[in-house]
Amino acid sequence: MNRLVIIGTGLAGYNLAKEFRKLEAERPLLILTADDGRNYSKPMLSTGFTKQKTADELAMNSAADMAAQLNAEVRTHVRVARIDTAAKTVTLESGESIAYGDLVLALGADTFKVPMEGDAAAEVLSINDLMDYAAFRAKADGKKKVLVIGAGLIGCEFANDLSNGGFQVEVVDPAGRCLPALLPPEASAAVARGLEGLGVKFHFGPAVKAVDKAGDGYRCTLTDGTVVDADLVISAVGLRPRIALAKEAGLAVNRGIVTDKELRTSAPHVYAFGDCAEVNGYVLPYVLPLMGAARALAKSLAGYPTPVSYGVMPVQVKTPACPVVVCPPPVGSQGSWQVEANGQDVKGVFVGSDGKPLGFALTGKATEEKTALAKTMPVLF
Ligand SMILES: Cc1cc2nc3c(=O)[nH]c(=O)nc-3n(C[C@H](O)[C@H](O)[C@H](O)COP(=O)(O)OP(=O)(O)OC[C@H]3O[C@@H](n4cnc5c(N)ncnc54)[C@H](O)[C@@H]3O)c2cc1C
Structure with a gap:
């Protein structure tokens, strides 16, 4: 079995397929994805209101277009449930078994769910892919006020974008400042002032304890007793690399799926990169690292073993207010x-x-x- 199988149609999966096709036009290529397989740029999800783009407008290609462009089979809405590295097969949730010659895990990351009380805790939205974004935009139509949980990179970007879209935005973060994992306090304060200039209200210190239904919206109770009413609640508290599938298959995992510089996991013929991977000790859930990794891995898969190198890769946070x-x-x-x-x-x-x-x-x-x-x-x- 010579087939290359890629799991994932995010920026990692599709960019690898594009790079690979530049080097090998004919090798059978199968791409599996749990989502609808539309090709889009995930960073655009947090500038949708500013750029006035709906979910459909953010989609650059359908899965069928991608299959034609890539001379590949793209199977959508299929979830891989198991990997057998000895038999070199993956098994779908339906029970169907698929053989691979080489397998690439481009599985992305899961949103982290903070435990919360209340009869509407399960209605808190996370926006981590185009389908989430479509569901969010449908719910946001005609609404006025949004509570964002988390003042990290994604929470601050959404706060800026939603403000630009005319929403009243409040943000809760127990860590006490904006982008605490990335910025020194003086820079965090500048971001908070910029967003406050747009009307964003921060609640630094408390966490969200409970989210309950209240009329058409929600009543959110914070751990300091403050009550915030909102039409929608978005959680943006961070991402965790998707490691479960690899772990169950016996692959080495740590914070992400462990790979060397050639993106090789601990199992022969299985590779990983993008948000799910820990490459040579680094988990870098950003676009530039995955683009470099896609180019290197395409060469390795085409028979020219090529290590990825991680240079200096600054990240621009999309908070134009600061x-x-x-x-x-x-x-x-x-x-x-x-x-x-x-x-x-x-x-x-x-x-x-x-x-x-x-x-x-x-x-x-x-x-x-x-x-x-x-x-x-x-x-x-
Ligand atoms: C709102 C937002 C804004 C961002 N802005 C920036 C930015 O400005 N700059 C920047 O550098 N980075 C940014 N990022 C991060 C960047 O977008 C990600 O690093 C990148 O998109 C990750 O791509 P990926 O292909 O690894 O994962 P994903 O796009 O998450 O793709 C994962 C794929 O795997 C599939 N999958 C997972 N498990 C299974 C399974 N078991 N079976 C089948 N399919 C499966 C999914 O269906 C999906 O197709 C942002 C992220 C977000 C959420």
Whole structure:
């Protein structure tokens, strides 16, 4: 069996297929996905109102178009339930077994669900793919007020976008500031001020304890007793790489599905990359790392083993109310932020204990220093 099987039609799965087809036009290619297989750019989900795009307008191609373009079979709404690395098969939830020559896991990440009380806790929305976004846009029609749970990258981007769309937005975060995992406090404060300028109201400190139905909307009770009424509640508290399928198949997993620099998992002929993977020790759930990995893996699968290299990859946070560019220091780095702040313009450089810069965070006009600072950063590997 010579067939290449890719699980996932997100940016990872489809970009790998495109890169692979540049090198091998004819090898049988099967792409399996639990969703509808439409090709879209996930970062656009948090700028839909600003750019005035519905879910259908964000979809660039149907699954059938992609199959034709890629000379591939694309099977949608099928969920892989098991992988047998000895027999080299995957089994769908329906029980159907599919053989592979090489298998690529491009499974993405799951939204993290915070446990909450209340009779409407299950109605809290997460927006992590185009189908979620379509459901959200249908529910948001005619609504006025949204509570966003989580002031991380995705929560702040949605707060900005929903404000641009004319919604009244409140944000709750127990961590006490915006993008706490990525920014020094001075930069977090600049982002909060920018969003407050649009009318966003923050509740820093408490968490959401309960979400109950109230008329056509919801009554949310925070752990400090504050009550927030909203028409819709969105959870944006973070993502966890989808590792369960790999773990059950006996593959090495840690924070993500463990791979080496050639994107090889611990099982022969099985590869992983994108949001589900931990590549050479790094979980980087962003577009630039997966694009580089797709190019490298395509070459390896075409018979030219090619390690991926992770260079300096700054991330632009889509909060135009306070522009942010961040190049996070590797998780667990020892060191401290050195910050110069002038109103909304904040320049933070994370300096390691050996005195060398390891990351940076820029807001406002300081984002203009991105290119110069990026040159001073170490490549990851
Ligand atoms: C709102 C938002 C904004 C973002 N903005 C930015 C940004 O500005 N810049 C940036 O760099 N990054 C951004 N990101 C992150 C970036 O979008 C992701 O890193 C990237 O899209 C992940 O792609 P993926 O293909 O790995 O995963 P996904 O797009 O999640 O694809 C996973 C695929 O796997 C399939 N799948 C999973 N399990 C199974 C199974 N068992 N059987 C069959 N199919 C399965 C799913 O159906 C899906 O097709 C953003 C993320 C979000 C949510």
